[in-house]
Each structure stands twice: as structure tokens, then as C-alpha cells.
Amino acid sequence: MPHRMTDVDPRDGRTVEWSGTWVAERLGVELTGDQELTGLLGLALRRNPKRAHLLVSNVLGKHVPQSPTVVWRSGHELGVRVRGLLGDEAARRAVVLGYAETATGLGHSVADGLELAPYLHSTRRPVQGVASAGGFEESHSHATSHLLLPEDPQLLAGDGPLVLVDDEFSTGNTVLNTIRALHALYPRDRYVIVALVDMRSPGDQGRLEGFAREIGARVDLVVTARGSVRLPDGVLEKGKALVAAHEGAATPAPRRERGEIVRLDALGWPDGVPDGGRHGFTPRHRAELVAALPGMAARIAPHLGEGRVLVLGNEELMYAPLRLATALEDAGADVAYSTTTRSPVLAVDDPGYAIRSRLVFPAHDAPADGPGERYAYNVAGGGFDTAVVVLDSAGDTPELAAPGGLLDRVAEHVRRVVVVVVPSYVPPYAASSVPPRASSRAPSLVPQERPSMPLPEPLRGPDFSSYAPEEVGWLLQDLSDVRLEAPTEEREEAVQSGGAHYAESLPVEYQPTEQYQELFHAALDTSAARIAHAVGVVTETVLAERSPRPVLVSLARAGTPVGVLMRRWAQARHGIELPHYAVSIVRGRGIDANALRWLAAHHDPTDVVFVDGWTGKGAITRELAAAVEEFEAAGGPAGFDPEIAVLADPGSCVRTYGTREDFLIPSACLNSTVSGLISRTVLRADLVGPGDYHGAKFYRELAGSDVSGRFLDVVEERFAQVGDAVDAAVKELLGADRTPTWEGWAAVERISEEYGIHDVNLVKPGVGETTRVLLRRVPWKILARAGAGADLEHVRLLAEQRGVPVEEVAELPYTCVGLIHPRFTRGATGADGRAVAAK
Known part of the structure; x- marks a missing residue:
């Protein structure tokens, strides 16, 4: 069946233009298959180099308002x-x-x-x-x-x-x-x-x-x-051109008078019934909700007026507004239903296009992945007299009603906005035991009881690491005698297939070529003053704002060289000896709770300042905040400030930083040989027990290639020449608004969608993270900002050595971005969709 230019409206049986016509005619796209397919789907476009078209469901209740x-x-x-x-x-x-x-x-x-x-x-x-x-x-x-x-x-x-x-x-x-x-x-x-x-x-x-x-x-x-x-040949380029030509199209003009906003104070949501299936929804819950629906609809109905009504849900909150909308429809109202979304789509005001208008507004439910834009499609110009905005109480925040927020944007296009708040359901045991704030990982991963055995003292060089013993104490256990390395492609397949966590094994240590080592030393000499300046700025900011005698706790291992340099700056400039330790944090698993317990037993937690090398999209920033909160909720000592101090913050994820520029930090060019010969950290159940620190290896055999000391010394030699510039920069910085904007996370989400990856963890932004991709992972391609110079010489060399294409991009918020393609999923083969396969 080729695409049809008309279809049947499921509301009333009218013949209407198919909402895929605009895309089909311009791109030559054909929808083939079952006869009812075009009734279910329309077509739209979004900026995506892997797929020009977007299938838009007419019956899902997400992008297209539909009869509930x-x-x-x-x-x-x-x-x-x-x-x-x-x-x-x-x-x-x-x-x-x-x-x-x-x-x-x-x-x-x-x-x-x-x-x-x-x-x-x-x-x-x-x-x-x-x-x-x-x-x-x-x-x-x-x-x-x-x-x-x-x-x-x-x-x-x-x-x-x-x-x-x-x-x-x-x-x-x-x-x-x-x-x-x-x-x-x-x-x-x-x-x-x-x-x-x-x-x-x-x-x-x-x-x-x-x-x-x-x-x-x-x-x-x-x-x-x-x-x-x-799809015909050349469809991607045609799609890009269409998006470029139409992405600035205006939303239908607002009404002459902004609609009023009213709140329904007493919905009558049944006690104990969850607002959705986030924590489970049982048949008993279903029966209680169905019984309560007519009464709730009767409470909403007097606020609706006589025109067409849109019931607008909110992202994941789809079912509760859907059932309220069906109850209103059963009671005789002219109702359509849809929900807001975080997915950006091109809007084109044409009857043959699925997304005719787009409202853009900031997220209002304090999402764990940081702030960002949200969207409501086909609301503007939809002919609605009243919009019933249904959300849960966690999303009922000041941002919701702020200028430019969801309510404000919807009110521009309807006579009245009725706000209906459903109580956010939290299981009783959770609600009674912890504060109602979000975290980014499961609290079950935090040890609930203090280990009965005393925790070991930190490991120090030269027995563990090539750093001098006073430079850093490692709150880790030594796994040097355990075989943990696996080939890069084997690790990638295991991680992406769900068969292993990345922290359960180690990549084989990259052995740099002579040409690459020359690049490292040249980059170090070129950037040493720039790094020294950033070290000075971040250290002085910490001393001014956090503590006059901070305890530096670097996140192993990328944060450790920075922590050592900060310690050296404080000693050289102020004559103070700052304690410095390195601890493990693992994305998806959190920080080493036993390391925090040791720190609390030996130092005031309020003096602890966590240190890392740089931010990319901010995943570790969020991980640390959630982990510290959960540590305290599980009974751990209180007082740790989860705000990270970083050398470079190109992702705009933190307040304490040396710079927000995305430039080459030479310590990112190498692995253990610039980090005291220590591996990245390991967390595996058979090696790390309840009373153990996370583990790592000391690669003593690589001592001949170790440049850890040289990196520190070359940067320290520049301290004196940047002192005045640091003082001026810090004075300006302390009076500036440094509120994180999370621009990096928004950029990563956009790149993930544009390149068809649909997984933000496979997008590694910034020079440091891109280098890690090339050294440790299986990269797909590198995006490089057009005109980027010496900061990318080592990236280009590594990419050439690994056969990875480098794509120049005119507008890129980072100097470069490394992409890992999800191609290592082992999967299987299969039948026609009706397949039944048994053991």
C-alpha cells in the first residue's frame, strides 16, 4: 500500500487530508503495509542526520490531540x-x-x-x-x-x-x-x-x-x-534542507486577550490510588479509580464553558489525565487529549503535516537530568476554548506558572486554563523515611549499616601510585594482582548488551606511540600557563567560599591530578598544607560510602571539597549530589557538600570552576601514566564487599612511561607568572552570577537525537571526554568544531590511528564531541512479528 493523500478521521468518519502528505510529497517517502497504517500514523521532520522522517502517532495521545x-x-x-x-x-x-x-x-x-x-x-x-x-x-x-x-x-x-x-x-x-x-x-x-x-x-x-x-x-x-x-535516495539531505527552511516558522498568533488561569482546589482523587504506574498500579487501584472518575469529572465540568476542550497531560503523567478526559467525554463534553513532551519536532502549519504548531517552555518538575525545554504540540491553532492542564503535585512548581512557563504559553491560545493537580504518589515507607527530593540512582546501592570492621587507612605512594605519599591518600583497595582488563570491543559489547557494568572491568591500558607522546609534551608546554591559571582560580574560589582549610577529595582518577595541583597552589601561594584524598564514584552506582565514612571519622565533613577534572554533560555532578543525599538518608554522617570544584566546566554544571572554556587539559591525553599509574576504579560484587573500599590497580610495570610528575611540575612552574591574572579573575568571578545553566546536557540531548543515537550516555562532550572515548571505548565518529586548532591535534591523531572519521561541524557548543554508536548489542534473529520461539 503506497501512502494515501486522504484518510478517515476516527472521531467522526470525515475524509481528511493524510497528515503525512506534506513530508511524503517533498521527500518521496512512502508508507507501506496494512491498510489502517495511515490512520494510525502521520509524518513529521526533526533535525536528525540518521533519519529524515519522524512517525507521529494519531492515537497515542502524545503529539496529536485526539479523542480520549x-x-x-x-x-x-x-x-x-x-x-x-x-x-x-x-x-x-x-x-x-x-x-x-x-x-x-x-x-x-x-x-x-x-x-x-x-x-x-x-x-x-x-x-x-x-x-x-x-x-x-x-x-x-x-x-x-x-x-x-x-x-x-x-x-x-x-x-x-x-x-x-x-x-x-x-x-x-x-x-x-x-x-x-x-x-x-x-x-x-x-x-x-x-x-x-x-x-x-x-x-x-x-x-x-x-x-x-x-x-x-x-x-x-x-x-x-x-x-x-x-525512503528514496538522498532523503537525508532533502530532509535537512526542509528543516533548515522551515524551523523558524512562527507559532499561530496568540489570542487577542490572554486566557484566564484558574485552579481546581478539590478534585477528589481517591486516597491511596497512585497517580500512575511509576511505583505499580494494581487491579484494586484500577477499580477505585474507575469508581471515582464520574465524581472528578463532575467537579471539572463547571469550569469548561461551551467550546472545545483540550485535556493536556504532562510527560509521563498520561494515564490519569487520559481517564479524566474519557470521563468528561462520557459526560458529553467535546474533548481532545494530548500530553507535553521532551522531544523536539519541527512544526509546519499545513493540514498535510502531523505537527502543525509547537509551544516551547522550561521544564517545571525539577528533572534529574537538569533543566531543559519541553514542548506541547498542536495546541496553538487547535481551536480549543478551554485547556485542562493535569499534572502531579511534584510538577506544581513556581516554574509552572512563571512568565513563559507552561501555563503562560497555553493561556496565550485559549480562553481559560484549568489547572488540575493530582497528588504525586510516593510509597508510604519512602515518604516517611526520607525527604521528598529526587536522586539519580537507587538507594539500595548504599550500604545501610556501618561495617563492623574498622576501615583501612588510605593507600599512599610509592607502595600505591607514583605520587609522593603526602600528595594524595587513596581511599581504595589494591587490586593490582587481579586480572581485570578486557579487550575494548569485548567490554563495549558486554556493557551495551546489559551483560556487565563498565566498572566491573578495565580497558587495556593504551600505550601511546612516539608521535602521540610528542604531542602530549607539546600540548603540555603550550597549555601549562592556561592550566596554572585555572588551577589558581578554582583553588582561590574554594578558599574564599568553601573553607579556609578545605579537605580536598578528588574523584579518582581524572580529578586526582587536579587535586594535587590545587594542593600545591595552596602551599605555594598561602603556605598551607591541605589534606588530599582520592575516592571512587561510579555512574549508576554512586560514591564509595565507606570512603565517606572514613573521611567523616577523620575530618569535619563541612570542610570536604570534592574535586574533578572537568564537566561534560554533568552526569557525575548529578551522581554525586544524589549519592551524598542518599548516604545521609541511609544514616551516614551529615555535612558533606556535594558541589564539585572542577578545573574546567564547559558543560556549565557547577558553580566552582577554573574556567568554562573547553580546551585541552593534557592529563586527559593519557590514562594511568599521567595519574600516578593508577587505573580507573572498579566495583564488582565478588571483589568489593560491604566493608571494602572500591578497588583499583597500580601499574608498576608502566613506570618507564610515567609522566605524572612531569605534568604536575610543568604546570606548577607557571604558578608565579599567572598570579596577578588569577587574582583579577577571582575578584571578578566572586561577584558574578555563576548559576549552572546545564547547557552541556541540553546540547548532548540534541546531539543524541540529531545523530540517531537516542542514548545520552553514548555522547561524550568536550576535549577530555572525547579523548577518553578514543582511548577506552569503541568510537563511531568525532564531531569537531570547525576551526578548532591545536587543542584537537591529539584527537585527530588518535582518530586517525583508530580509523575513526572526524566530522567538522560549524556550530558546536564544545570543541569536540565523541560519539559511541550502539552497535554492539548482541541480538538475535527473528521472524515476522508473530514469531513464537521456545527453548
């Missing part, structure tokens, strides 16, 4: 089909899992169709005090952009079928990686994958059956329609 009954039935009917496939007995033992943010409401509606199954959806919003049952990325299952936070820790542990729901089954990577990761923890005999559309390419259609054989379980696929997208 149509949206709910789209999921409910799939659930009925799943129940028929499983049978009543298996359906009673099933658990339904939906994906945030897009499929949370769809998954919940599928669970409604099963009737007897509890529901859980992944979340991007960590909840303090609730233990994680797992975490994964869109195409990468070892990090925690998605968290699973069930109130009942046994929810996923049963042996009944697991039903996984997403809006689109395209490559299958996300769902299959999730199954593989959960199967390792909670093995079961049967899985059912549910989606509105199956759009797998011919190359991906052979994976499902083989995957089922690999894990030894039956895997079914239930979808509403199947099809594929035919």
Missing part, C-alpha cells in the same frame, strides 16, 4: 488481544511494563484490557527512598535514564508472563535489551511485546525468533498494524 476514548481503546483493545493469547490463568499472573515517557498511558490502557494484571512503567524521575529494580537506556541497558521503581520489590520477581508495551516496534533494540537485562535478574518462560505499529526493516525482522532461542523463552508480538517506510 479513541486513545484509551487503542491500548485497551491490544490488552484484550493479549489476554486472549495468554488465557485467563496466565493473564492473572502477568505483569505489564510500559516505557516512559511516550508509552506510559498506552501501557496502562493495555493493562486495563488484561483486567487482572498489575502495571508498572519505567520512569525518568528518580524518587528518594524507593529502591530501583533495574535501569536502562533507550538502546543501552546499563545506565539509568529509565528507572524501574516498584513499590513492591517482588512485582517483577514472579514467573508469570511479562508484557512489555511501547508505541512503536522499530529496531527492537530497546525492548529486547530490557528483556535481556530483566531475564538475567528475574527469569521467566514467556514474554509478550505489544506495540501500536510494527515498523521493523527487513534487516530487523529476523531477530525476534533467534532472541527467544537465545534466552530460552517464548516471545510473542502483538501489534495493531504492520508496515515499513520506503
Whole structure:
């Protein structure tokens, strides 16, 4: 079936122009497959060098306002089909899992169709005090952009079928990686994958059956329609040109008078019923909600007026506003339903295009991944008289109602905005034990009890590291005799497939060529004064604002050379000897809690200043803040300030820094040979017990290549010549607004989408992180800011040695960015989507 230029409106049966016409005609894209496919999907564009088009669902309730009954039935009917496939007995033992943010409401509606199954959806919003049952990325299952936070820790542990729901089954990577990761923890005999559309390419259609054989379980696929997208040659370049030509298009003009904003004070949400499936939603909850819906709709109805109504949900909060909208529709209101989103899409005001308008506003729910833009599509110009904005209480913040915020932007296009707040559900044990603030990882990873054995004293050189003993004490355990190294590609495959965490092994240490070593020494001589200036600025800022006698605690290992230099600056400039220690922090696992306990026993925690080399997108910044908070919530000593001091802050993630420029710090050019011959840190259950520090290795055998001391000495020699400039810079800095903007994180999200990676942890921004990619990972390509000079000579050399392309980019917020492509997912082969494979 080629694309059709008209379609049928599911609301009233009218013939309308197909919302994929604009893209299809201009790009030559064809949608082929089942007859109903174009009724389910339209087409849009977004800036993405891997895929010019974007499939936009007409029945999901995300981007396109739709009848709430149509949206709910789209999921409910799939659930009925799943129940028929499983049978009543298996359906009673099933658990339904939906994906945030897009499929949370769809998954919940599928669970409604099963009737007897509890529901859980992944979340991007960590909840303090609730233990994680797992975490994964869109195409990468070892990090925690998605968290699973069930109130009942046994929810996923049963042996009944697991039903996984997403809006689109395209490559299958996300769902299959999730199954593989959960199967390792909670093995079961049967899985059912549910989606509105199956759009797998011919190359991906052979994976499902083989995957089922690999894990030894039956895997079914239930979808509403199947099809594929035919793309002509040159479609990417045509798509880029179209986006460039239309991305500045104006939103439909606001109403002459801004709409009023009113709040509904007494919704009558039933006590104890969760606002969604973030922590689980049981059949009992469903029954109580359904019983309460008519009363809640009756409380909203007097505020609606006589025109068309939009019920607007909020990102993950899709199901509660959807059911309120269906209740209003049942009561006779003319209602459409959609939700806000974090996904940027090009808007074109044309009836043959799926996204006709876009409202942009700041995030208002204090997301764990930092501030950023959010969007509401097809609201402006949608002909709505009233908008009912439904959100949970965690999102009811000052930013919501601020100028330019969500309410303000919506009020520009409707007569009235009705704000409805559903109480955010937090499991009682979490709500009573910890403050209601977000964190970025599971508190279950923090030791809950103080180890009974005394903690060891720090390791010091020359027995551990090539640094002098007074330069740094390592709060680590020595794993030098343990074989931990694995080939880079083998590690990458294990990490990306979910089979291992990156901290469970070590990369083989890179041995630099003679040409590369010459580059390092040249870069050091060129940049030494610049680094000395940054060292002076960050140290003086710490002394002025944090403590006159700070205890420097560097994050091993990139932070350790910086900590040593800060210690030397304080000694040379002020004659004070600052204590300096190095501790381990692991993304997704947190900081070494035992190291914090040792520090608290020997120093005042309020004097501790955590030190790192640089910021990229700010992942470690957030990790440290959450880890310190959880450490205290679990009973650890209080007083640690999680704000990191860094040499360079190109990501604008911290307040205490030496510079915000993205330039070459030569210590990033090498691994252990510029960091005291110490490996990166290791955290593995069979090596690190409850009373142990995290581990690391001392590569004594590399002493002949060690330049750790030279790096420190060359920079220290420049201290005197930059003193006056440091004083002037610090004076200016102390009076400036240094509030982090998190520009780096926003840039990484944009790059992840533009290059079709869809996983922020595979985007490594900045010179330092790009260098790490080339030294330790399996890079896909390097993005280099056009015109970048000497700071990138070593990057270009490494890229050439590894056969990695370097792409010049005119406008790049960093000097360079390293991209790791998610190509190491082992997956399997499969059938036509109806495949059933058994052991």
C-alpha cells in the first residue's frame, strides 16, 4: 500500500487530508503495509542526520490531540488481544511494563484490557527512598535514564508472563535489551511485546525468533498494524534542507486577550490510588479509580464553558489525565487529549503535516537530568476554548506558572486554563523515611549499616601510585594482582548488551606511540600557563567560599591530578598544607560510602571539597549530589557538600570552576601514566564487599612511561607568572552570577537525537571526554568544531590511528564531541512479528 493523500478521521468518519502528505510529497517517502497504517500514523521532520522522517502517532495521545476514548481503546483493545493469547490463568499472573515517557498511558490502557494484571512503567524521575529494580537506556541497558521503581520489590520477581508495551516496534533494540537485562535478574518462560505499529526493516525482522532461542523463552508480538517506510535516495539531505527552511516558522498568533488561569482546589482523587504506574498500579487501584472518575469529572465540568476542550497531560503523567478526559467525554463534553513532551519536532502549519504548531517552555518538575525545554504540540491553532492542564503535585512548581512557563504559553491560545493537580504518589515507607527530593540512582546501592570492621587507612605512594605519599591518600583497595582488563570491543559489547557494568572491568591500558607522546609534551608546554591559571582560580574560589582549610577529595582518577595541583597552589601561594584524598564514584552506582565514612571519622565533613577534572554533560555532578543525599538518608554522617570544584566546566554544571572554556587539559591525553599509574576504579560484587573500599590497580610495570610528575611540575612552574591574572579573575568571578545553566546536557540531548543515537550516555562532550572515548571505548565518529586548532591535534591523531572519521561541524557548543554508536548489542534473529520461539 503506497501512502494515501486522504484518510478517515476516527472521531467522526470525515475524509481528511493524510497528515503525512506534506513530508511524503517533498521527500518521496512512502508508507507501506496494512491498510489502517495511515490512520494510525502521520509524518513529521526533526533535525536528525540518521533519519529524515519522524512517525507521529494519531492515537497515542502524545503529539496529536485526539479523542480520549479513541486513545484509551487503542491500548485497551491490544490488552484484550493479549489476554486472549495468554488465557485467563496466565493473564492473572502477568505483569505489564510500559516505557516512559511516550508509552506510559498506552501501557496502562493495555493493562486495563488484561483486567487482572498489575502495571508498572519505567520512569525518568528518580524518587528518594524507593529502591530501583533495574535501569536502562533507550538502546543501552546499563545506565539509568529509565528507572524501574516498584513499590513492591517482588512485582517483577514472579514467573508469570511479562508484557512489555511501547508505541512503536522499530529496531527492537530497546525492548529486547530490557528483556535481556530483566531475564538475567528475574527469569521467566514467556514474554509478550505489544506495540501500536510494527515498523521493523527487513534487516530487523529476523531477530525476534533467534532472541527467544537465545534466552530460552517464548516471545510473542502483538501489534495493531504492520508496515515499513520506503525512503528514496538522498532523503537525508532533502530532509535537512526542509528543516533548515522551515524551523523558524512562527507559532499561530496568540489570542487577542490572554486566557484566564484558574485552579481546581478539590478534585477528589481517591486516597491511596497512585497517580500512575511509576511505583505499580494494581487491579484494586484500577477499580477505585474507575469508581471515582464520574465524581472528578463532575467537579471539572463547571469550569469548561461551551467550546472545545483540550485535556493536556504532562510527560509521563498520561494515564490519569487520559481517564479524566474519557470521563468528561462520557459526560458529553467535546474533548481532545494530548500530553507535553521532551522531544523536539519541527512544526509546519499545513493540514498535510502531523505537527502543525509547537509551544516551547522550561521544564517545571525539577528533572534529574537538569533543566531543559519541553514542548506541547498542536495546541496553538487547535481551536480549543478551554485547556485542562493535569499534572502531579511534584510538577506544581513556581516554574509552572512563571512568565513563559507552561501555563503562560497555553493561556496565550485559549480562553481559560484549568489547572488540575493530582497528588504525586510516593510509597508510604519512602515518604516517611526520607525527604521528598529526587536522586539519580537507587538507594539500595548504599550500604545501610556501618561495617563492623574498622576501615583501612588510605593507600599512599610509592607502595600505591607514583605520587609522593603526602600528595594524595587513596581511599581504595589494591587490586593490582587481579586480572581485570578486557579487550575494548569485548567490554563495549558486554556493557551495551546489559551483560556487565563498565566498572566491573578495565580497558587495556593504551600505550601511546612516539608521535602521540610528542604531542602530549607539546600540548603540555603550550597549555601549562592556561592550566596554572585555572588551577589558581578554582583553588582561590574554594578558599574564599568553601573553607579556609578545605579537605580536598578528588574523584579518582581524572580529578586526582587536579587535586594535587590545587594542593600545591595552596602551599605555594598561602603556605598551607591541605589534606588530599582520592575516592571512587561510579555512574549508576554512586560514591564509595565507606570512603565517606572514613573521611567523616577523620575530618569535619563541612570542610570536604570534592574535586574533578572537568564537566561534560554533568552526569557525575548529578551522581554525586544524589549519592551524598542518599548516604545521609541511609544514616551516614551529615555535612558533606556535594558541589564539585572542577578545573574546567564547559558543560556549565557547577558553580566552582577554573574556567568554562573547553580546551585541552593534557592529563586527559593519557590514562594511568599521567595519574600516578593508577587505573580507573572498579566495583564488582565478588571483589568489593560491604566493608571494602572500591578497588583499583597500580601499574608498576608502566613506570618507564610515567609522566605524572612531569605534568604536575610543568604546570606548577607557571604558578608565579599567572598570579596577578588569577587574582583579577577571582575578584571578578566572586561577584558574578555563576548559576549552572546545564547547557552541556541540553546540547548532548540534541546531539543524541540529531545523530540517531537516542542514548545520552553514548555522547561524550568536550576535549577530555572525547579523548577518553578514543582511548577506552569503541568510537563511531568525532564531531569537531570547525576551526578548532591545536587543542584537537591529539584527537585527530588518535582518530586517525583508530580509523575513526572526524566530522567538522560549524556550530558546536564544545570543541569536540565523541560519539559511541550502539552497535554492539548482541541480538538475535527473528521472524515476522508473530514469531513464537521456545527453548
